[in-house]
Amino acid sequence: MLATGRLWFEHLRHKLPETSAAGEALDSSQSTNEEGAQNGMSRRRKPPLISLAMLRRVMGDDIASLRRRELSRRVYAGVLLKDDQKQGKQQEQPYTHEYWVHKDLNKSCWMVLAKFLQIDAHDSKSWRWTEEMEPCYSGNERLPVAELVGVHGLDIKGKCKTIVLSPRTMYTVTIVMKMMCESHRWKFPVNLSLELQDGSKQGRTESLDMLEEDKWTPVLIGEFETTPKTVGEISFSLTQTEKGWKPGLCIKGVVFTPTTEKKPPR
Numbered sequence: 170m171l172a173t174g175r176l177w178f179e180h181l182r183h184k185l186p187e188t189s190a191a192g193e194a195l196d197s198s199q200s201t202n203e204e205g206a207q208n209g210m211s212r213r214r215k216p217p218l219i220s221l222a223m224l225r226r227v228m229g230d231d232i233a234s235l236r237r238r239e240l241s242r243r244v245y246a247g248v249l250l251k252d253d254q255k256q257g258k259q260q261e262q263p264y265t266h267e268y269w270v271h272k273d274l275n276k277s278c279w280m281v282l283a284k285f286l287q288i289d290a291h292d293s294k295s296w297r298w299t300e301e302m303e304p305c306y307s308g309n310e311r312l313p314v315a316e317l318v319g320v321h322g323l324d325i326k327g328k329c330k331t332i333v334l335s336p337r338t339m340y341t342v343t344i345v346m347k348m349m350c351e352s353h354r355w356k357f358p359v360n361l362s363l364e365l366q367d368g369s370k371q372g373r374t375e376s377l378d379m380l381e382e383d384k385w386t387p388v389l390i391g392e393f394e395t396t397p398k399t400v401g402e403i404s405f406s407l408t409q410t411e412k413g414w415k416p417g418l419c420i421k422g423v424v425f426t427p428t429t430e431k432k433p434p435r
Contacts, residue, residue, distance in 0.1 A: 217270060227249070244268075264284065296315055299419070316349070327405055345387050347380065347418075348418060349418075355409075362391075390423070
């Protein structure tokens with residue numbers, strides 16, 4: 170079975186088109202003169218191999234029927250995933266993650282959606298579920314979004330396995346949120362934390378009063394590099410324990426985005 174799986178991935182790997190720096194499939198009929206070939210080779214690359222596994226989770230073996238350009242288009246446009254890998258048999262399951270390839274850096278991107286975060290969103294008195302449209306390769310899909318009706322103490326947690334990310338890459342971790350127009354201003358800032366597999370921790374505070382109302386905004390949690398020391402499971406959280414009623418906050422998910430900056434985490 171293992172050997173068969175490897176052969177299957179190698180077959181699809183060869184089907185992935187070489188792409189330009191913008192993530193677009195290159196035309197195989199382009200000029201083959203020596204100077205053009207050298208310039209072309211410097212720009213050509215293939216999407217990460219894991220992108221095929223993500224696409225296969227959604228499509229199953231039907232992925233083998235896709236043409237090369239379509240394979241590339243789909244992994245760059247984004248793949249919405251459900252918790253159960255046999256997604257086709259359980260359509261009622263909500264989306265829990267999103268995967269896509271960064272067009273400029275050709276690196277894996279990952280979002281842990283609200284349904285996969287540890288928040289007390291099943292309590293109708295404190296939270297309620299709404300929906301937002303999210304673009305992906307198949308068009309726009311409805312995503313469940315957690316909307317805070319009101320609480321006195323806020324505690325949101327989540328995890329991410331680094332296997333879905335690109336190796337030797339700097340990543341920025343942000344939580345995507347917005348404040349509803351009718352919400353009251355929060356008096357105290359929220360606490361954001363990131364804990365890596367090697368035991369190192371990062372923490373910062375953020376005032377949500379600075380958020381533009383009714384607009385999705387990424388708020389920084391932390392930064393790290395995917396190295397052998399950080400391989401494994403990463404934990405993150407957002408908390409607010411000061412007294413006071415806290416309404417009107419919407420949570421979409423936590424995003425892991427590759428960056429070109431080579432600086433150590435703050």
